[in-house]
Amino acid sequence: MMNGEGHGRTERILVAVGASPSSANLVHWAARFARMRDAECLALYVDSGAALGPEGRRRLDDNLCLARTLGARVEVLPGGDLAKSILDAAREKGVFLIVVGRSGLSRPRLFPKTITVSDRIVREAGAIAVAVVQDRDAPPVPPSTVPANGPRGTLRELWIARFARIAAAAALFAGLIIIGYSIAPIITYRGVALVYLAAILGLSFFANPGTVALCALVSALALNFFFIPPRYTFSIGEPADWLLFGVYFLVAFVTGGLVARLRSREKLLAQRQRAASFLLEAAEKLAPCSSAAEAAATAASLAIGYFGLPVFVFADESGGADAVGEADGVGEADGVLVRGGASTDEMFTAAARRAFTGGIDESAGPDGARLRAIPSSGGDRAGVVIGIELPEGRVWTVSDDELISSLGKTLALIIERERSEEASRRSSLELGSQRLAKVLLDSVSHEMRTPLTTITGSLSALRDDALAERPDARKAILEGALDASASLNRIVEDILSAGRIESGMLKLKREATDPADIVESAVEESRSSLGDRDLSIRLPAVPRPAVLDGALVSRMVANLLRNAGKYSWPGAPVELALAEEGAELIIRVVDAGPGVDREREATLFEKFKKSEGRSKGGLGLGLAICKGIAEAHGGSISAYSGTGTFTVEARFPGCVEEEA
Structure with missing residues (x-):
C-alpha cells in the first residue's frame, strides 16, 4: 500500500533492510522501482546493537551485499527505535519513498492490540510515500535475545x-x-x-x-x-x-x-x-603515509588497537581478485599484505579473493575462529580487504562491519591518492623529458650548424683549382675546417659526457699527475677561445703530484677557461690559479666580467643553463660537466661574483700526495 505523494520531491528511495528472508524481495522491489523512476536507491539497516545468530548474520550479509550489487547505496545507522530511525534518515536524506516489509511489533504491549514498525512508519511518515511489501512465504524473524546496546562478548x-x-x-x-x-x-x-x-x-x-x-x-x-x-x-x-x-x-x-x-x-x-574518534584518528595517521605498505601497516595497527583482535589488511591499487595472488602464499601477490597477529597466508589470500569477488566473506579460521573479510574501494582502482579473526562465540555487529569498511575506504583513498600523485610525477617527468629532448635537439642542431657550415664551405672552396697556386689561402681554409671539426667534436663529447655523468657511468682513471701538465693541456685546448686576452697562471712553487684523472680534470679546466673567454669583458685578463691546502687541490679561474646574480649562482651548474641576455652559443653543458667531474672525484665546485670579477673554484680533497 502507498501513503502520501512522492511528486515534486527528491528522487531518492529508501528501503529498510534487515536479517529477515523477506528483505531480499524488498531490495529487488526497491531497485526495480528506482530504475523505473531513474532514482537513487538507499538501503538502510538500523543496528540496535542486538546480536544476531549465525543464520541471521548470514542473511543480513547477503541482503546488504545484494543491495550493493543492485546499485543501492548501503548505510548503517545505530538506533534503538527502528521506526524513528528510519523516518529520521528518510527526512534527512530527502527521500520521497520508504519501502518496508510487513514487520513484527514495534514494541511489546500489555494488551492484545499491537502496532508494527511498518504501521508506525505509515502513520508518522507525513508527506513521505510509504510502500509496505508483504512477503507471505517468509516467516517472521524473532527478536534478538541479546539486549540492545548490550556489552560485547560471546x-x-x-x-x-x-x-x-x-x-x-x-x-x-x-x-x-x-x-x-x-x-x-x-x-x-x-x-x-x-x-x-x-x-x-x-x-x-x-x-x-x-x-x-x-x-x-x-x-x-x-x-x-x-x-x-x-x-x-x-x-x-x-x-x-x-x-x-x-x-x-x-x-x-x-x-x-x-x-x-x-x-x-x-x-x-x-x-x-568512539567510532567517530577512531575514524578521525585513522584519517590523521593515514594521511602522512607515502606508500601502500606503510598505510596498510598503520590501518592494521589501528584496527588491532580498537577491536583487540587479530587483523589482516590486503591493499592493492588494482582493486581486483587477480592481485591477491595464489592461495599457496602471498609471494606472488601484486599488492601489500599486512598481518596483525592473524592466521596463515593461505587463509588471508583465499578470503581476500572471495571478498573482492563476492563481497563480505566469512570463513572458518584456526582453532574454531571465524575469519571475516570486509572489502572496500576508493577512487577508480584502489581496493582494500580488511579481515578480522573472530574467536568462537564473539559477537560482531553490522556497525562493526561499517566501521571496518570506513577504515578500508580511507585506506583505499590514501592508496589512490598516492597512485595519482605517482602518475602525476611520472607525467611531469615524461613532459620534462620531452621538453628536455626538444631543447637538446634545438641546441644541438643550432650549435652543429655553424661548424658544419664552415666545414662544408671549406671543402667547397678546396675544390677550386685556383687555390692550388695559393698555398697560404689553402692553409687558412684547412685550419678553419680543422677548428670547426674540433668544435663539432667538443659538442659531441659534451653530449656524451653529460650522458655518462647523468647515468653514473663516468669512470675515473686515477693516477699521479703533475698539476703543471693539467694546466698546459687545458691552456692549449682553450687557447682559441681566449683570443687576445692575457692569461696569467699561478702554480705552487713546488707542485706535488695529485692522484686524479688528469684528462678529465684538464678538460674541466679547459671548459672553465672557454667559459671565461666567452663571458668576460673583451680584452680583460683571465687568471688560472692552482693551490694546495694539505691534501686538497684547489683550482680557481677568475675573469673580469659582469658576473651573475646571487639568485642564479645556485643553478649555474645545471644542464642547459646559459647566461641570460648574452647569446654566446654553446649547449649550456660546460659547467654541468665541470660539476660532474669534480663530484666524481669526491670534490665540489662553486662560483661567486666579486667587484668586477667572477670566480669559479673547484676543490679536490685528498688528491695531493703527502710529502715523504
Whole structure:
C-alpha cells in the first residue's frame, strides 16, 4: 500500500533492510522501482546493537551485499527505535519513498492490540510515500535475545550476564521484602513504597528498559501482597491504597523506563563518539603515509588497537581478485599484505579473493575462529580487504562491519591518492623529458650548424683549382675546417659526457699527475677561445703530484677557461690559479666580467643553463660537466661574483700526495 505523494520531491528511495528472508524481495522491489523512476536507491539497516545468530548474520550479509550489487547505496545507522530511525534518515536524506516489509511489533504491549514498525512508519511518515511489501512465504524473524546496546562478548557470556542481572534483581527484592518487614512498623507501608520506588530508580541505571518495566510490575504486586492491607492477598480495601498502588506503579514504570532509555541512548552516543574518534584518528595517521605498505601497516595497527583482535589488511591499487595472488602464499601477490597477529597466508589470500569477488566473506579460521573479510574501494582502482579473526562465540555487529569498511575506504583513498600523485610525477617527468629532448635537439642542431657550415664551405672552396697556386689561402681554409671539426667534436663529447655523468657511468682513471701538465693541456685546448686576452697562471712553487684523472680534470679546466673567454669583458685578463691546502687541490679561474646574480649562482651548474641576455652559443653543458667531474672525484665546485670579477673554484680533497 502507498501513503502520501512522492511528486515534486527528491528522487531518492529508501528501503529498510534487515536479517529477515523477506528483505531480499524488498531490495529487488526497491531497485526495480528506482530504475523505473531513474532514482537513487538507499538501503538502510538500523543496528540496535542486538546480536544476531549465525543464520541471521548470514542473511543480513547477503541482503546488504545484494543491495550493493543492485546499485543501492548501503548505510548503517545505530538506533534503538527502528521506526524513528528510519523516518529520521528518510527526512534527512530527502527521500520521497520508504519501502518496508510487513514487520513484527514495534514494541511489546500489555494488551492484545499491537502496532508494527511498518504501521508506525505509515502513520508518522507525513508527506513521505510509504510502500509496505508483504512477503507471505517468509516467516517472521524473532527478536534478538541479546539486549540492545548490550556489552560485547560471546553469546554465552551475554546470556550469563543477563541471568546474573535477573538473579541480582530477585535477590534485591528479596532483601527489600525483608527490610520492608523490619521498617514497616516504623514508617508504615507507605514508607515501604518509597523505598521500593528508590530501588526501581537505582535498578534503572543497570538494567535495560524491559527489565525495569518487569521489576516495576513485580514490585507493585509485592507491595500489594506483602504490605498493603489486607496483607497476603492481591485485594485492596481502601481507595487511598488503590491510589497509592496505581501511582507507585505508574511512577516506577515511567521513571525507571525513562532513566533506562536515557542510559541506553548515552551508551549509543558513546559508541558513536568512539567510532567517530577512531575514524578521525585513522584519517590523521593515514594521511602522512607515502606508500601502500606503510598505510596498510598503520590501518592494521589501528584496527588491532580498537577491536583487540587479530587483523589482516590486503591493499592493492588494482582493486581486483587477480592481485591477491595464489592461495599457496602471498609471494606472488601484486599488492601489500599486512598481518596483525592473524592466521596463515593461505587463509588471508583465499578470503581476500572471495571478498573482492563476492563481497563480505566469512570463513572458518584456526582453532574454531571465524575469519571475516570486509572489502572496500576508493577512487577508480584502489581496493582494500580488511579481515578480522573472530574467536568462537564473539559477537560482531553490522556497525562493526561499517566501521571496518570506513577504515578500508580511507585506506583505499590514501592508496589512490598516492597512485595519482605517482602518475602525476611520472607525467611531469615524461613532459620534462620531452621538453628536455626538444631543447637538446634545438641546441644541438643550432650549435652543429655553424661548424658544419664552415666545414662544408671549406671543402667547397678546396675544390677550386685556383687555390692550388695559393698555398697560404689553402692553409687558412684547412685550419678553419680543422677548428670547426674540433668544435663539432667538443659538442659531441659534451653530449656524451653529460650522458655518462647523468647515468653514473663516468669512470675515473686515477693516477699521479703533475698539476703543471693539467694546466698546459687545458691552456692549449682553450687557447682559441681566449683570443687576445692575457692569461696569467699561478702554480705552487713546488707542485706535488695529485692522484686524479688528469684528462678529465684538464678538460674541466679547459671548459672553465672557454667559459671565461666567452663571458668576460673583451680584452680583460683571465687568471688560472692552482693551490694546495694539505691534501686538497684547489683550482680557481677568475675573469673580469659582469658576473651573475646571487639568485642564479645556485643553478649555474645545471644542464642547459646559459647566461641570460648574452647569446654566446654553446649547449649550456660546460659547467654541468665541470660539476660532474669534480663530484666524481669526491670534490665540489662553486662560483661567486666579486667587484668586477667572477670566480669559479673547484676543490679536490685528498688528491695531493703527502710529502715523504
